[in-house]
Amino acid sequence: MTDAPLLVVDGLDVVYGRVPAIRGLSLEVAAGEIVGLIGPNGAGKSTTLHAIVGLVPPAAGDVRLAGRSLRGRSPEQIARSGIALVPEGRRIFGAFSVEENLRLGLAARRGNGVAAPLDGVYELFPVLAEMRDRPAGALSGGQQQQLAIGRALVAEPDVLLLDEPSLGLAPALVDLVFEALAAIRERGVTVLLVEQRAQRTVAFADRTYVLGNGELRMTLSPAEAGDTDRMIAAYLA
């Protein structure tokens, strides 16, 4: 990695009550990179994302975006400083129209972006353009996931965080999500991707961190996606 890392998680501790959820986690995402974060249930993947976006306060350690600490900032301040989260379960506003959902994403947009960010999303996900006036709740699960990703993209974030975007989707729709991620990669968006689908994530991402029990277990390269033994070892470690 020659670029200075855009997003840095440095010695992060997160504690729920008295139970440690994340212990001394450090990871980096460079500009333009797609980085995966995998691990078994309860490993602390979502908690890591929640700590980055300010939903849970870190007990120790720091999160830095382009060298600036995000400690003590509210979720809306962090969103406005250039980190967008596609939350687990999509969390779209079902009673709002598709276009209103996308317009909500503009709340975090900084001044100097392109003139018509919604058009960019409609180009990426044409089905959203067709359904723009429909209630978002009427979309299929895969379309809702496209909407959730599009809603994050209209803010033109520096870093896009995705929390299990393929969760609960039929296999064909999972393909759709990874196609969308590939299109996002071509646009040069920096991505931190939390996923349950380990093999697919390792193959797709530039690097993949494996979390276990709140700690970093190992880092895998795409070449290791086929190395089942090493993957299993990572999960059982």
Place this chain on the structure above:
Amino acid sequence: MLVAAVNAQTLVDAVGLGAVYALMAVGIGLVFGVLRLVNFAYGQLVMAGAYTLAWTSAWPGAASIAACFAVVLALSIVLERTVFRPLRTQSPAVMLVTTFAVAFLLQSIALILDIRDGTIGEAASPIGSLNQAVSIGGVDVRRVTLAAIVVAAIALGLLALLLARTTMGLHMRAAAADFTTARLLGVRADRVIGLAVILSGLLAGIVAVILTVQSPLVAPDFALKETIVVLVGVVVGGLDRLWTATLGGFAIGFATGVINGALPTDKTVFLPSAVFALVILVLLLRPGGLFAPGGRTAVVERV
């Protein structure tokens, strides 16, 4: 039997009462939407506005009304900063009990200020001509009733436009539906809550003017009874969403007006009993709220 006893006069008065209660319901519902806080002290905001009108009775009407709005808005903002905002993350029960405390505190302050002249109660008469009746098609209607209906329609129409058409309105609706996700998208929590509180305060100011014209004697318990009835109304309508809360407020006002007109004059003491009996019946038949969409539970838009 009830219908036969209700004439056009009663219906107009009932719509007028429903309009005022609808305004209060929106004021309560807006703040509930973004804070999950049932503001029991809402009536005391109206009371503060009414006292301001009474104490500025000698001023020109417009100046007196402006002072009323200034006091109610200032009080709304102070309450938001000193009480609601620090308690935002507390449980709904804590917030509800706190608004009880605020309500009694404001009533006590009003009493201390009011009793200085040796009597309880102040007379307001800023726009007394509104209290006169006009005859429309043989029905005598007080001008303030017409004003209440027109003002409520305009205020609710403007609010609906604000919520539906503006970015700030979109942010408010999103915050009411799912505050955490709205914040993750960059919606500023403090700004949305501040706007809800200001809009709610504006509505309290409007209600203060209308109620003071209708009953010009202002005492510390001014608007208290109305607030309790409206709170019941918004629960009956469905507090989850602004429009059902508003309809609930209107419905209970309208029902109160109709029952009041239908009851013989010597039986009006039973008005609250009749209204609340109706409320119990409605809640037994439709526990989810009078206007809750039947069977549709998946998607709920709160504002």
